[in-house]
Amino acid sequence: MSNASIPNSEVNSENQLTSEHFDELKEALEVLYIIANISGRIQFAQKWEAPAAYVLGADLIRYDQEGADDKEHRAELEREAEERRLSLLEFMDAIEERSVEKGALQINFVREKVEKMGRDLALCVYGRQIVDKFIEPPPEPLQIETEDEAVKDSEGSQETEIVSESSEMVSDPVSEPFDVKPIDMSLPDERVRPIEISPPAGAPSPEPAPEAASVQVAAPVQETSLAEQPALSQGEQSAQKSVSMKFVSSKDRKEEDDSS
Numbered sequence: 001m002s003n004a005s006i007p008n009s010e011v012n013s014e015n016q017l018t019s020e021h022f023d024e025l026k027e028a029l030e031v032l033y034i035i036a037n038i039s040g041r042i043q044f045a046q047k048w049e050a051p052a053a054y055v056l057g058a059d060l061i062r063y064d065q066e067g068a069d070d071k072e073h074r075a076e077l078e079r080e081a082e083e084r085r086l087s088l089l090e091f092m093d094a095i096e097e098r099s100v101e102k103g104a105l106q107i108n109f110v111r112e113k114v115e116k117m118g119r120d121l122a123l124c125v126y127g128r129q130i131v132d133k134f135i136e137p138p139p140e141p142l143q144i145e146t147e148d149e150a151v152k153d154s155e156g157s158q159e160t161e162i163v164s165e166s167s168e169m170v171s172d173p174v175s176e177p178f179d180v181k182p183i184d185m186s187l188p189d190e191r192v193r194p195i196e197i198s199p200p201a202g203a204p205s206p207e208p209a210p211e212a213a214s215v216q217v218a219a220p221v222q223e224t225s226l227a228e229q230p231a232l233s234q235g236e237q238s239a240q241k242s243v244s245m246k247f248v249s250s251k252d253r254k255e256e257d258d259s260s
Helices: 022-031 039-045 048-056 058-066 073-091 095-099 107-117 117-126 128-134 147-171 233-257
Strands: none
Touching: 022 048, 022 073, 022 117, 039 048, 039 058, 048 058, 048 073, 048 117, 058 073, 073 095, 095 107, 107 117, 107 128, 117 128
């Protein structure tokens, strides 16, 4: 009896007796008809490579793929394969009763069965943790790096270095600017002189330009009419009258003195 009938909540994957493919393989063996059933054997071998190699055997599988000239030999191989199929089914039906006693794993019995089946078939029957105890897993294949992968890795490392250098350049503090004084680009007056161009020999001398007639423009006299003058207050008018009166009286007096 397999542990598939046990609820999932009670099954510990580390202590699981049978493989996760146990029930599926058992069902495939039950429906497999070997005698004179080439197509059935081929389908079984395509889906279950390790169990087919154990049950059918290499010679019968080759006959199914390439054809057989010796019909009697093929019939004999079919009978032997049928016996192995029934024997494996019988073992799988009683695997739990024969492999475990009072909750303890029967080490000697399980080791014998695992070693006889081989690692690949045993992984289809027993749990992986049990198979690993008796047949160690093969070492993992070394990953050989191809030339293209090596070039990609080198390019990736170079890009990483460039990015890191750029980040370092950005993170550096900016130094203070230099104190640059303005440069005087003006030339001294003594160096700036008009260029004298002498006429070629034999050329007539240019006539002097007529002097510009001086024009005297008299500044316009601004005339202000009495209407435009601002109005005077009474005090200013009286003061003006008094000044005018004094001026007239002194003039008259002077004329009188002269006449006398």
